[in-house]
Amino acid sequence: MNGRYIDIAAADGSGQFRAYLSTPASGRGPGLVMLQEIFGVNATLRALADHYAEEGYTVLVPDLFWRQTPGLELGYGPEDREQALACYRAFDIALGLQDIQSAINALRTQPGVAEAVQAAKVGVVGYCLGGSLAYLAACHTDCDVAVGYYGVGIEKRLDDAATLRCPLVLHIPAEDAHCPPDAQQAITQALAGRDAEVYIYPGADHAFARPGGDHFDKPSALMAHQRSVAALKRAIGPHFDLSALWDRHCEYEFATRDVDATMATMVAEPYVNHIPTMTGGVGYRHLHHFYSNFFVNSNPPDTRLVPISRTVGATQVVDEMLFCFTHTCEIPWMLPGVAPTGRPVEIPLVAIVQFRGDKLCHEHIYWDQASVLVQLGLLDDSRLPVAGVATARKLLDETLPSNALMARRP
Structure with a gap:
């Protein structure tokens, strides 16, 4: 891993939470807040943050479960899943969005972000729980672009799309039981005509972009990553010849x-x-x-x-x-x-x-x-x-x- 941890003050004054920070080799680049799955800021998320840092981004992965179980780092076995679901059930979305905004604010003050060509530009990318939060961040924070992978429950918050503030990309696997066909259709229809791209991946299942996972689908993951980086570059850079x-x-x-x-x-x-x-x-x-x-x-x-x-x-x-x-x-x-x-x-x-x-x-x-x-x-x-x-x-x-x-x- 190339990163380190920093502490961020919660906006409501209730304390501080930890975030993993990974920076590009150049030392500067647009900001990217990465939002976790329900398994915490584990090795998978940190490796993904390092990968995006290689793309030229200054990446910050906040611990969104700090109010439930600070420093949670779980694997993907049955016992880990039960603990993750317990944290998810106790998670307060409104407070989570406050913490995401705090992470965006903190990232904008990082020297590498402030010194980037497109200074202080910050995007959001999220997976699973983080995928739905990325959608909500596009509607309720001042991020400059948002990308969500297999977000859970987006179809229940489609009214929020009326306040969409920035470009949004959603990657939805066609076989995801957490987002069945009727939900996929509702999401696609609700975002039609807005600054949003919704991609459905035939044959792919939930967590198709998690390397080593049971549902990892490399062709879909590669296509989704290209689309994600293209959207990020359009909105916040970086731009290379x-x-x-x-x-x-x-x-x-x-x-x-x-x-x-x-x-x-x-x-x-x-x-x-x-x-x-x-x-x-x-x-x-x-x-x-x-x-x-x-x-x-x-x-x-x-x-x-x-x-x-x-x-x-x-x-x-x-x-x-x-x-x-x-x-x-x-x-x-x-x-x-x-x-x-x-x-x-x-x-x-x-x-x-x-x-x-x-x-x-x-x-x-x-x-x-x-x-x-x-x-x-x-x-x-x-x-x-x-x-x-x-x-x-x-x-x-x-x-x-x-x-x-x-x-x-x-």
């Missing part, structure tokens, strides 16, 4: 061929996956080894990247390009075990590059391996529905013939 960061990474890979400089553009534990050959690495140590031995210094000297298009989103860059080379050396990441053929190759390639803050988090790289093998004379395209260099040529000239493979049908 992802295009320039990706260009710098590619320069280190293909121009200067500097492994350490390449790794320095990435998060502490990144991964790379070349989809067709499943080459790459997961984690710093494995990826550094891969770059050093099988990638950065293993590309032919005439390797060229020809940009075709680039799409820059809130959290990722999607690059469409031509990857061109002469097969004068073994290329372990693309053609492992294949001896040099001396043949030229031009292949369309797509890179989907995910960022966390101002660092690369992962790369998913796609190309048509069959087209590469055809160009090297290793695959007979007369017997199979595959094409060679024509795939690259047509990408640059759309007037070239279409449906040539179909025309070969008897």
